[in-house]
Amino acid sequence: MRVLHIVTGLASGGAERQLQLLLRHLPGGRRCEVVALTNPGSVAAALRAEGVPVHHLAMGGNRDLGALPRLVRLIRAGRYDLVHTHLYRAGLYGRLAARLAGVRAVVATEHSLHPGVIEGRPVTPGVKGLYLAAERLGSTTVAVSRQVERTLHGWGVPPGRVELIPNGIDADAHTWPAGARAALRRRVRAELGLPPEGWVIGAVGRLVPGKRFDVLLDALAELDDARLVLVGAGSERAVLEQRAERLGVRGRLVLTGERDDVPELLTALDVLAAPSTEETFGLGVLEGLAAGLPVRHSACPALDELPPDAAPGARRIPADAASYTAALRELRAHGGGLLPRPRAVDHYGIGRVAAELSALYDRLAPAAAAARPPRRRPVPERPSPGG
Template structure:
């Protein structure tokens, strides 16, 4: 049997093999898929198809294997007898859904294969399927086939494969049983104005305050004008300060684990999140899946093994990450990046670090610098009233960053402690280190000089309320907050680390990493002569290179290139 273009369905029979039964063809020679079979009528009459009340489908292979066990063999002919093609909505395309919807016959099929005996790996495979579809029987309010009802050694294999079978059942439950939802949503897509757009699903840990999160909130609405329709899946729905911004622009935000009682809070590192990613990709049917930050990039890489139709893109937002300090993770990381059709690095330093980490390029690496909406920051005239009131005439030193160790808020606290009382520190952001930094500020005796604002969406107004911008990070993929400060007319003082030095050098002041005395001295120097005004002017000039419109144009171009490639094909 062949397709109309001449391609053999499955694969040809082995040369010099004239006779074989159906079981040998499948489990010894690895030949699966349809063939053009011709049976003697008298043989078929001996093996009628089982009929099961309430079910409308049972694979014909159950009869072929019964015939094989009775000692009948096929006469094999390596010639095309007829040509055909498969319908997109045909039985073959719906094979798994049909087995789920007809679990009694399906489990009878796998039980007979197990108890009839198969090669070792065949027993493992069918034991998984037996466990998997026995659980579907229970889900259909049918009496589940008990593993203990199997004969030996089938019972042994089924017990050993219980956990993998359970995992596959979870996959079915979370993805394939949502096919009706997908059909309805596909119909909605066809009726929407986005039918001619490239559809991109962005997967990110959260939409809490952070550089990558803020970039998405500003970039995705602009991509709509480029014919790129975006949706966002967040693994943790709590503190999603940018979700409303996106929703107002018509961009759907999906929460991996919606739970209003817990404010949609979830642990992104929970391996169960991978099922949420697979389910969302399956139901939303995007052309491209774009992953941001770990562990989202891991869950999307795993999802690629199940949902192969979209192209997969990863943005590396950090010049280095903790994983790069663990050599034993290198093989896993190579596998991870190899799953993506395109990896975008936000800076030259991120590109260099990643290329060094994964060795010879196994996937496409590109540099797409982050950008900001210059107009939004330059033309903002309002201040954040709460911040301005709290400062009460003091010189506001601002730092915007998630409270995670790599941002080194401790150096920022030591810096403000080393400055005269006329200076006060404003820390904007959220994260796991927040409470620890509150306690540390209390230990330093500077709580009255430190304002923790939490996550904010009015970043331009917060910037206008302060006089100096400070960034103490140990490393950055791309200092987007520094650019926003420059665009707002603030002089920048930052640690001399990859991801910051390339932006700040020549347009701000760099100090050695963790040297809070140097940071404090640099801030005080801004009060001398024309240095402050000179740096503000140089900052305005520097930020012109990093317009958000350039970032949008670059991503839109890459999306279009990927959309032209066949599903699953790597760009090189």
């Protein structure tokens, strides 16, 4: 089966890293390619290194309508059996292009949707209307959590068009023998300029307002000698740096930028903090738990769907500086060490998630092929009289 994944961009964000992980674990028989509408980024390079063909559409912006015929031509040339889109802009252009190219099996994964917010931006009537119009062009929309599923139903997407398949995590990528992990921790700390024995808070995500990393900077100002590592890139970097300067903590803040070695970076931390309240799954929280870290978070739908004892190392707290200061101070006072892998991590294992997605492909592609009208054979010309 030939599958084309269409994604808005391939910078190192949660949806992009999830796509990379899925492509590694999809069962055999799936020949996958990826097209980025814009900004190939570090994930594109990583995918190419793993042997996945990546196309760059070089789209100029949301209203670059010239990208549509280019995408249609690419899909037709590739003779794909199924198209799978990721993120809002790719969902709009990708579903339409797939239909115009004659592909009837079209899946879209909804990675970041709340009733009033999509991918960190407010949902206007126009945005919602375009979303619903594009949704009708697809076969199935995949919700990564029940929260996303409920939002889609609330918007009027029929239940029969929504499939719940959560994000997945590769727990083995966060697991090292004790000696190897200790050596890696020392190396990463040295690379980041962190003291070998200092106490380090970490957070992973795009540097955008919705992640609420300002809360962690305010808490850092109250935690003497602690360090904060923010892993990610985004439009708020300069704002966060300026806030850190005003608070007098710039020297204790490390901004790594976009990285594709998150499991290695997590070994340098003592706690993972996630103050965002706009999460649709909470992959970063699960990655922290897989790395053996205590986690303090403000939203994680993935854990909300499981019993409390599925992740004893995680605790939900309000997204304000006072709450994070108190919670982090308490953790530091009680010391700690590596925590055992919780059941929540195994529940969201990438192998099971990839198998569910593969089964969806198998259901949709043959049905789409059966529904496709047969090609009409050309009628042979009758010989001319006397010919």
